[in-house]
Amino acid sequence: MRGLLGLVIVAALSVAGPARAEQYSVTVELVVKDKKFEPAELKAPADKRIVIHVVNRDATPMEFESKSLKAEKVVVASSEAIVRVGPLKPGKYEFFDDFNQRNRGTLIVE
Amino acid sequence: MLAALIIVFREVFEAGLIVGIVMAVTRAVPLRGWWVTGGIAGGLAGACLVALFAEVLSQAFAGSGQELFNATILGIAVVMLTWHNVWMARHGRELAAEMRAAGEAVAAGRSSLAALAIVVGVAVLREGSEVVLFLYGILASEGSSGANVFAGGLVGLVLGAFVCALTYFGLLRIPGRYLFAVTSLMIAFLAAGMASQAVAFLAQADVLTALGNIVWDTSWLLSDGSILGKALHTLIGYTDQPTTMQLVVYMLTLGVTFVLMKVFAPPASPQQRPIAAE
Numbered sequence: 541m542r543g544l545l546g547l548v549i550v551a552a553l554s555v556a557g558p559a560r561a562e563q564y565s566v567t568v569e570l571v572v573k574d575k576k577f578e579p580a581e582l583k584a585p586a587d588k589r590i591v592i593h594v595v596n597r598d599a600t601p602m603e604f605e606s607k608s609l610k611a612e613k614v615v616v617a618s619s620e621a622i623v624r625v626g627p628l629k630p631g632k633y634e635f636f637d638d639f640n641q642r643n644r645g646t647l648i649v650e
Numbered sequence: 651m652l653a654a655l656i657i658v659f660r661e662v663f664e665a666g667l668i669v670g671i672v673m674a675v676t677r678a679v680p681l682r683g684w685w686v687t688g689g690i691a692g693g694l695a696g697a698c699l700v701a702l703f704a705e706v707l708s709q710a711f712a713g714s715g716q717e718l719f720n721a722t723i724l725g726i727a728v729v730m731l732t733w734h735n736v737w738m739a740r741h742g743r744e745l746a747a748e749m750r751a752a753g754e755a756v757a758a759g760r761s762s763l764a765a766l767a768i769v770v771g772v773a774v775l776r777e778g779s780e781v782v783l784f785l786y787g788i789l790a791s792e793g794s795s796g797a798n799v800f801a802g803g804l805v806g807l808v809l810g811a812f813v814c815a816l817t818y819f820g821l822l823r824i825p826g827r828y829l830f831a832v833t834s835l836m837i838a839f840l841a842a843g844m845a846s847q848a849v850a851f852l853a854q855a856d857v858l859t860a861l862g863n864i865v866w867d868t869s870w871l872l873s874d875g876s877i878l879g880k881a882l883h884t885l886i887g888y889t890d891q892p893t894t895m896q897l898v899v900y901m902l903t904l905g906v907t908f909v910l911m912k913v914f915a916p917p918a919s920p921q922q923r924p925i926a927a928e
Contacts, residue, residue: 589859600787601704603780607874608864608891610850613716614783616704617790622713624856639657639784 565589565624570604570645572615572637573597577645586649590626602643606635609647654802655809657784661777662810664884665693668773670817671840672766675734675833677822679763689767693774700775701782717855720776724848727772730765731841732907735834737762739911834911836885842903843887846896853895861894 566588571578575598584590594604596615605612609625625633628649637643669686676682700707700719707715741762781803788799824832852858869890872879882888887900 589856599790601783607869607889608867610864610891610893611854613854614704614708614780616708616783617787619705619708621708621716624714624854627862639787640653 565591567591567593568647569593569595571595571597572602572643575600575637575640575643577635577637577643580645582645582647584626584628584647584649586630587627589624590628590647590649592623592625592647593620594623595620601639603638604635605638606633606647608633609635611635612638651798651802654785654788654799655806658781658803658806659809660806660880661781662807663813664880665770665773665777666810666814667817667881667884668840669770670814671821671833671836672770673814673818674821674829675837676763676766679760681760682763685760685763685767686770689770690774692767693771694778696771696775697778697782700779701786704779704783711855714855714857717851718857721848721851721855721857723772723776724844724851727769728841728845728848728903730769730772731837731844732903732910734762734765734769735837735841735907736910736914737765738830738834739915838904838907839886840884841907842900843883843885845903846887846889846892846900849893849896849899850889853893858895861898863894864891865894865897867891 566584568582568584568590570582570592572594582592592604592611594613594615596602596617596619599617601614601616603612603614604621604623606625609623609628611623611625613621613623615621625647626649630650631648633647633649635645635647669690672689673682673686676686704716707719709715711718785799785803789796821829821833849858853862867890872882872888872890874880874883874888874890879888879890889896892900
């Protein structure tokens with residue numbers, strides 16, 4: 541339970557973070573249709589908070605997941621959600637649909 | 651069918667590891683079966699609720715509802731696990747010394763059991779809600795035969811339950827006097843791992859973005875996605891690309907747990923440690 545307390549303290553210390561990050565964030569769009577990411581290749585700038593706006597047009601739920609982006613988010617059928625990642629160094633970051641792992645995409649940060 | 655099998659197995663596998671550990675930890679406590687079953691049942695009910703309200707949850711808190719919810723239930727599990735460890739440091743000896751027949755020990759054992767039942771419930775809730783959403787999605791959309799999906803899910807469930815049994819009987823092979831030390835350690839690492847997962851969710855929710863840089867990448871050595879990587883992820887919170895904040899919180903949770911266990915350990919007679927009791 542003190543572990544959580546520690547977590548809360550650390551969280552409190554970093555309150556300044558969010559506002560700043562939000563200010564410098566960019567939004568990219570990602571559509572899921574017929575079990576495919578569109579586009580399969582996203583582009584975003586480095587060193588900025590990135591908001592990925594995921595629109596699921598399929599009648600099945602999907603889970604946007606990425607190890608390198610540290611993101612996992614269920615997007616239910618025919619709905620949308622936002623996934624916040626970064627700030628990131630330039631490079632390629634893979635993501636996939638955890639409910640349908642053949643569906644993969646890449647975020648290119650430059 | 652195969653998709654249903656894989657998804658169900660993967661989620662039951664993760665929850666099964668935790669249930670197996672809890673069963674081993676509580677093996678000396680009467681009525682533990684009921685508590686663990688209650689935890690599983692509660693978790694399943696919760697999973698259905700979460701799946702049902704997934705969209706509402708997702709839209710809540712400026713689109714961060716899901717992340718905050720995950721972080722919160724992980725936080726609850728961390729608290730319960732830590733509390734259990736501290737409690738065991740204090741009372742473990744009484745239980746180990748076969749004093750469990752004494753009314754007091756039984757009553758005390760129950761309160762610790764309740765904490766672990768919550769941990770089981772939380773584990774089942776987290777993994778279960780994904781299973782429910784996924785299976786519901788398949789059934790609702792593709793019109794694929796329900797029997798097929800059901801069969802796949804059932805095989806996945808049985809395989810996952812097998813992992814749970816394996817964990818349990820594996821732990822029971824540890825001689826009684828070491829079991830307490832081993833399970834305390836496992837629970838401490840379990841808690842630390844969950845705390846660091848909670849950090850990842852908080853970062854995603856914009857609540858805790860400080861120290862978000864990735865410290866190292868060991869995905870070439872052991873990927874999170876592999877079965878061993880997944881097992882270690884559940885057991886000790888292994889992740890192939892941890893952030894600084896995750897490492898800090900991980901170490902902090904471990905440190906705080908061990909300090910609390912020391913502080914609350916009973917001032918002892920000749921045989922100091924509960925571990926040495928026998």
